[in-house]
Amino acid sequence: MQGSVIEKSLQKIYPSFFINQTSSGTSALIAILTVLKNSSKKREVLIPSVVCPSVLFAVNFLGLKPVFVDMEIIFFNMDINSIKKKINKNTLSIICVHCYGISANIIEISNIAKKNKIFLIEDACLNFGGKLNKKYYGSYGDASIVSFGYDKIISESGGALIVKNKNKHLKIRKILKNNFLLSNITINKQSFLKKIEMLDENIYKRNANAKYLYDNLELKNLIKPLFRKNDVYWRYPVLYRHNREKLIQEASKKKVIITSHYPAINRFQYNSRLKNAKIFDNSVVNFFVKDTTPKKYLNSICSLLNK
Numbered sequence: 104m105q106g107s108v109i110e111k112s113l114q115k116i117y118p119s120f121f122i123n124q125t126s127s128g129t130s131a132l133i134a135i136l137t138v139l140k141n142s143s144k145k146r147e148v149l150i151p152s153v154v155c156p157s158v159l160f161a162v163n164f165l166g167l168k169p170v171f172v173d174m175e176i177i178f179f180n181m182d183i184n185s186i187k188k189k190i191n192k193n194t195l196s197i198i199c200v201h202c203y204g205i206s207a208n209i210i211e212i213s214n215i216a217k218k219n220k221i222f223l224i225e226d227a228c229l230n231f232g233g234k235l236n237k238k239y240y241g242s243y244g245d246a247s248i249v250s251f252g253y254d255k256i257i258s259e260s261g262g263a264l265i266v267k268n269k270n271k272h273l274k275i276r277k278i279l280k281n282n283f284l285l286s287n288i289t290i291n292k293q294s295f296l297k298k299i300e301m302l303d304e305n306i307y308k309r310n311a312n313a314k315y316l317y318d319n320l321e322l323k324n325l326i327k328p329l330f331r332k333n334d335v336y337w338r339y340p341v342l343y344r345h346n347r348e349k350l351i352q353e354a355s356k357k358k359v360i361i362t363s364h365y366p367a368i369n370r371f372q373y374n375s376r377l378k379n380a381k382i383f384d385n386s387v388v389n390f391f392v393k394d395t396t397p398k399k400y401l402n403s404i405c406s407l408l409n410k
Contacts, residue, residue, distance in 0.1 A: 107124070108290065108292045108295055108296065109122075109124045109251070109261055109262075109263055109290070109295070110122045110123070110124050110263070112295070112296065112299050113249070113263055113265065116239055116241075117239065117241060117242060117265050119267075120242070120265045120266060120267060121265070121266050121267075121268075121269060121272035122263055122264075122265055123263060123264040123265075123266070123272065123275050123276065123279060123286075124261060124262075124263055124279075124286060124288070125248075125261065125262045125263055125264055125279065125285055125286055126261060126262065126284060126285055126286055126287055126288050127250060127252055127261065127262045128157070128226070128228040128248045128249060128250030128252065128262040129157045129158075129160065129161055129250075129262075130262060130284070130285040130286070131248035131249070131250075131262050131263060131264035132157075132158065132161040132198070132224070132226075132248050133161045133164060133165065133285060134264055134275050134278050134279060134282075134285055135224060135246045135248070135264055135266070135271075135275065136148070136161060136162065136165050136167065136196070136224075137165060137278055138271055138274045138275055138278065139195055139196055139222055140165055140166075140167060140195070141274075143195055145192075145193050145194060145195035146166075146167050146168050146193060146195060147167070147168045147170050147191070147193045147194045147195055148162045148167050148168065148169055148170065148194075148195055148196050148197075148198060149170045149171075149172050149186060149189050149190070149194060149196070149197040149198065150162065150169055150170070150171060150172065150198045150200070151171075151172055151174065151180070151181045151198075151200050151202060152171040152172060152173055152174060152367050152368065152369040152375075152377050152380035152383075153174050153179075153202065153365050153366070153367050153368070153380055153383040153384070153387070154200050154202060154365055154368065155200075155228075155364075155365055156365070156366075156368055158198060158200065158226065159368050159371075162198075167195065168193075169372070170189050170194070171189075171368070171369035171372060171375055171377060171380070172185045172186050172189055172377075173185040173377040173378065173379050173380055174202075174377075174379040174380055174383055175379065176326055176342065176379055176382070177328065177329055178205050178206070178207070178208075178328050178329060178331075179202055179203055179205055179328045179340055179383075180200075180201070180202050180205060180206070180207035180208065181199065181200070181202075181207055181208075181212070182379065183208060183211055183212070183215070185377070186212065186215060187215065190215070190219055190221065194219070194221050195221070195222065196221060196222045196223070196224055197212065197215075197216055197221055197222075197223050197224070198224045198226055199212050199213075199223060199224065199225050199226060199243075199244065200226040200228075200229075201225075201226065201227060201229055201230040201240060201335075202229070203229060203328075203336070203337055203338050203339075203340045203389065204229040204230040204233075204256070204309075204334060204335040204336045204337030204338065205230070205328055205331075205334045205335075205336070205340075206230060206233070206235060206240065206331070206333065206334050206335075209225065209235065209240070209243045209244075210235075210243065213243050213244070216245075222245050222246070223243075223244045223245050223246075224244050224245070224246050224247065224248065225240070225241055225242075225243050225244030225246070225247040225248075226247070226248055227240045227241035227247050227248065227249050228248060228249055228250035228255060228262070229255070229256070229335070229337040230256070230334065230335035230337065231249045231250075231251075231255070231256045231257065231302075231335070232256055232257075232302040232303070232305070232306050232335060233306060233333060233334065233335035234333065235333050240335070241265055244265075245266070245267055245268070246264060246265060246266045246267070246271070247264075247265040247266075248262065248263070248264055248265070249262055249263050249265065250262040251263075251290075251295070254393075255337070256302070256305065256306070256309075256335060256337060257295070257298045257299065257302065257305075258298075259290060259291065259294060259295045259298060260288050260289060260290045260291075260295075261288035261290055304394070305393075305394045306335050308393075308394035309335065309336045309337075309392050309393060309394055310332065310334070310335070310336055312336070312339070312392035312393075312394075312396050312401060313330065313334075313336035313339045313392045314330055315398075315401050316339045316390060316392065316401060316404065316405065317330040317339070319401075319405040319409075320341065320404075320405055320408055320409065321405075321409050322408050322409055324343075324344040324345060325341050325342070325343060325344065325408065326341060326342035326344070326386075327341050328340065328341075336392045337392075338362070338389035338390065338391065338392065339389060339390045339392045340387055340388070340389040340390075341387070341388060341389070341390075342382060342383065342386040342387055343386050343387075343388045343408075344386055347363060347385070347386060347388060350388065350407070350408070351363060351388070353407065354403075354404075354407055357403060357407065359400065359403045359404065359407065360391065361388050361389070361390060361404070362388065362389050363387060363388050363389075364387075364389070365383075365387075366384055367380040367381060367383055367384035370384065390404050
């Protein structure tokens with residue numbers, strides 16, 4: 104099978120897990136949520152309030168109820184206390200996303216999920232290849248999703264669903280076999296293998312670029328996530344407490360790209376009031392730190408924000 108290069112490569116990274124190739128990270132999420140939905144009457148899924156809208160799409164697509172968790176502003180991830188408050192007897196799953204590639208508190212979240220007998224899905228789409236305690240991200244959930252789509256850590260094609268339980272794996276295989284759009288991809292095998300080979304170097308360069316921004320962005324009215332060596336920086340995000348749109352416009356004039364995603368998607372749910380999510384919605388900007396990012400771009404960002 105053409106896409107087996109993904110499964111063979113990931114089996115070396117996750118040797119004690121079952122690997123399923125999918126057409127994308129979203130397809131992987133739809134597949135595992137389908138299995139969970141078919142085996143339980145519970146219907147609520149906890150997700151970050153600031154995250155790629157594809158996560159919300161997958162939950163809504165299956166008729167499940169998204170329950171939005173507030174963010175914390177130290178590492179820009181799901182707030183633990185908010186998770187605890189949102190859990191109830193109807194909670195089917197927690198989707199723990201490592202937002203912006205920065206690691207969520209996956210160990211504590213895993214303990215919370217186990218204590219409450221909730222299925223934990225680890226979304227490692229933005230920090231694939233990183234490790235915590237010598238253990239790869241994607242190893243902490245009952246199931247995990249990864250993506251190799253455009254502009255991910257490995258930007259190629261497709262994704263994968265990683266599961267611990269053999270019975271769920273067999274059910275997933277059946278779903279993927281019967282749903283061609285969830286599993287079919289075209290991938291350049293040689294290119295993919297080369298990027299897997301260069302993964303550690305890729306992550307090292309991303310982290311070095313993020314560290315440069317962390318050290319050199321000095322604006323007082325700026326909230327930066329604390330830097331950690333074990334994180335994988337897909338983007339480097341900050342909370343900019345001035346006029347964000349003006350900043351982006353000024354950057355554009357200098358041919359410097361600054362993005363403002365992701366919006367707080369909890370605003371699409373009636374009466375969802377989350378304090379930190381609102382701050383993200385109004386203030387977050389992020390900068391490119393991928394391995395090919397030139398130092399000139401990083402210097403331009405620092406000069407623009409520090410002046």
